[in-house]
Amino acid sequence: MANTFPDLKLLRIFTSVVHHQGFANAQQALNLSTSAISTYMSQLEAALGIVLCHRGRGGFSLTSKGELFYQEALRLLAEIEGFERYAAALKGELRGTLNLGVIDSTVGDCQLPFAEAIGAYSQEHPAVHIHLAVQSPYELQLGVQDNRLDIAIGAFSTRMSGLVYQPLYREQHWLYCSNRHPLYAERRIPEQVITQQRMVGRGYWSQAELARHGFKHSAATVESMEAQLILVLSGAYIGYLPEHYAQPWADKGDLRVLSPATFGYQAPFSLILRRGRTREPLIQTFRDLLKSQLLAR
Secondary structure, three states: OOOOOOOHHHHHHHHHHHHOOOHHHHHHHHOOOHHHHHHHHHHHHHHHOOOOEEOOOOOOEEOHHHHHHHHHHHHHHHHHHHHHHHHHHHOOOOOEEEEEEEOOOOOOOOOOOHHHHHHHHHHHOOOEEEEEEEOOHHHHHHHHHOOOOOEEEEEOOOOOOOEEEEEEEEEEEEEEEEOOOOOOOOOOOOHHHHHOOOEEEEOOOOHHHHHHOOOOOOOEEEOOHHHHHHHHHOOOOEEEEEHHHHHHHHHOOOEEEOOHHHHOEEEEEEEEEEOOOOOOHHHHHHHHHHHHHHHOO
């Protein structure tokens, strides 16, 4: 019986094309022309004897069999990479790429020694290539679930199956307005007055999450803390910000906390990784190093 197992190079090209949603979008990541990518994809489909994707004027999309094959290809490539890391660890050295993810605006958080951990890790294991992505909580979880990220750190109000969530610490958030907002100079503001203000919500918040923070609806939506800060500083909106992130503007008098006894909350931060990957050398080594950095705080 002929061996129909596809070349690993073809699998990697295929998964990259799917990740980037098309041949053209994958050109830069693969350093290949669209015609070369098309040729490799045709070779893979010929080897398998199935059509993996639709491409053309209607855009790129996977067939039903292509979707099943994509999930299995991701699993296989992750296992191969894990095996390569294990083999390198047996020789007493760590090699490969460690894909890290974190939510935005954490660099000033003294509770999270993330930069220090990366620096120490890179010094101890110089042969490891670090890839760092700053993404929303949903994107981080999806990245870990799909094996595009090895480890991610953030506050996750909803959880995905197949992931391990390891608690780290709690981040304090307050409700702020700027010195351009009508409430800035007011004292003893009634709760119902605050909840009637134009409020900035986050795109990854559900309606239930918004309600837990005291509001029925939002007047604007953002995907990052920097965008949230800009809208709050505009004076047209109020919104929640991490205390450590907002503090420089609060110290200058540009921001004010509104009714901290009523509207403050703490976001539980976790380190997440895919179930079954906890003992991979690159992952385990970074987790242990980050844990030691946290204990030293």
